[in-house]
Amino acid sequence: MGCDQTLKGLGYRLTPQRIMVVEALHGADEHVSAEEIYTQVKARYPYANISTVYRTLELLKELGLVTETDLGDGRVRYHPAEKGHHHHLVCHKCGKIIDLPESALFHLEETLSRDYRFQPDLKHLAIFGVCADCQK
Amino acid sequence: MGCDQTLKGLGYRLTPQRIMVVEALHGADEHVSAEEIYTQVKARYPYANISTVYRTLELLKELGLVTETDLGDGRVRYHPAEKGHHHHLVCHKCGKIIDLPESALFHLEETLSRDYRFQPDLKHLAIFGVCADCQK
DNA sequence: AAAATTATTGCAACTGCTTGCACCAACAAC
DNA sequence: GTTGTTGGTGCAAGCAGTTGCAATAATTTT
Ligand SMILES: [Mn+2]
Ligand SMILES: [Mn+2]
Ligand SMILES: [Zn+2]
Ligand SMILES: [Zn+2]
Numbered sequence: 001m002g003c004d005q006t007l008k009g010l011g012y013r014l015t016p017q018r019i020m021v022v023e024a025l026h027g028a029d030e031h032v033s034a035e036e037i038y039t040q041v042k043a044r045y046p047y048a049n050i051s052t053v054y055r056t057l058e059l060l061k062e063l064g065l066v067t068e069t070d071l072g073d074g075r076v077r078y079h080p081a082e083k084g085h086h087h088h089l090v091c092h093k094c095g096k097i098i099d100l101p102e103s104a105l106f107h108l109e110e111t112l113s114r115d116y117r118f119q120p121d122l123k124h125l126a127i128f129g130v131c132a133d134c135q136k
Numbered sequence: 137m138g139c140d141q142t143l144k145g146l147g148y149r150l151t152p153q154r155i156m157v158v159e160a161l162h163g164a165d166e167h168v169s170a171e172e173i174y175t176q177v178k179a180r181y182p183y184a185n186i187s188t189v190y191r192t193l194e195l196l197k198e199l200g201l202v203t204e205t206d207l208g209d210g211r212v213r214y215h216p217a218e219k220g221h222h223h224h225l226v227c228h229k230c231g232k233i234i235d236l237p238e239s240a241l242f243h244l245e246e247t248l249s250r251d252y253r254f255q256p257d258l259k260h261l262a263i264f265g266v267c268a269d270c271q272k
Numbered sequence: 273a274a275a276a277t278t279a280t281t282g283c284a285a286c287t288g289c290t291t292g293c294a295c296c297a298a299c300a301a302c
Numbered sequence: 303g304t305t306g307t308t309g310g311t312g313c314a315a316g317c318a319g320t321t322g323c324a325a326t327a328a329t330t331t332t
Pocket of ligand 4: 227228229230231232266267268269270
């Protein structure tokens with residue numbers, strides 16, 4: 001089931017603005033910024049406002065339909081949950097971004113769950129550090 | 137060796153503003169915000185500017201003398217490296233903050249280092265999720 | 273001690289993102 | 303279909319943090 005029907009099913013109103021945000025989100029490549037989504041939405045409906053984009057992303061986030069990740073450039077990036085989960089290693093020397101499978105954090109999740117009864121919410125994490133090439 | 141002498145030793149100028157930022161940082165409890173540091177500095181030197189505070193914190197961060205952590209309220213928090221390393225579990229239902237010893241992430245660090253030759257920079261991480269009390 | 277050099281500061285403008293509020297439109301009740 | 307309710311939107315102002323630039327002051331050279 002898509003984002004639209006989930007929203008509707010949970011009693012949220014399915015406005016044209018929300019539909020356009022969801023479409024822009026799914027159409028763009030992963031790691032889209034709010035500004036990029038706003039640009040796309042505005043092309044279709046010039047009265048659209050960026051705060052509506054942020055509010056829609058916030059809602060989708062609360063419902064677990066998108067993840068939000070700070071990859072270290074000055075803006076936050078969004079990723080639809082439907083496209084699958086993974087994480088990233090971000091080199092703060094050269095800026096390189098390495099993909100990390102979801103499973104790389106399973107052990108940590110288990111530890112936190114077992115030892116602290118804490119259920120971590122690790123869906124699209126960015127871990128900063130130094131990549132192999134930049135270590136010498 | 138304190139922050140002041142480290143700065144001086146690396147060729148950075150030891151200005152009154154920097155000294156006051158470092159003193160405020162060490163005097164306050166851990167998890168100080170830039171605004172709180174600014175308030176303290178301004179009480180001693182009213183001409184002080186908040187961008188100088190931010191620039192000093194940025195420099196100390198680059199040198200590994202402070203860590204910066206987003207604990208989920210709207211502002212970033214700073215912690216002097218001298219006071220020791222640890223991490224936090226942050227419940228985004230009730231806001232509770234649980235301390236996590238440095239060692240809890242050693243296994244992850246080893247995995248990333250071994251499998252990806254990536255040296256993660258995990259000095260004062262905040263992991264968001266749901267605490268034991270909020271899981272029912 | 274004075275002059276020269278250049279890192280650092282204060283200021284104002286700017287960025288990404290959030291929020292209060294009046295107006296509007298999606299959906300439900302009739 | 304019309305009316306009413308209430309959640310959602312647009313707008314403008316606000317907040318945390320950053321940045322360009324001219325003035326200033328810490329340090330070096332003479
Ligand atoms: Mn990704
Ligand atoms: Mn801490
Ligand atoms: Zn690198
Ligand atoms: Zn909790």
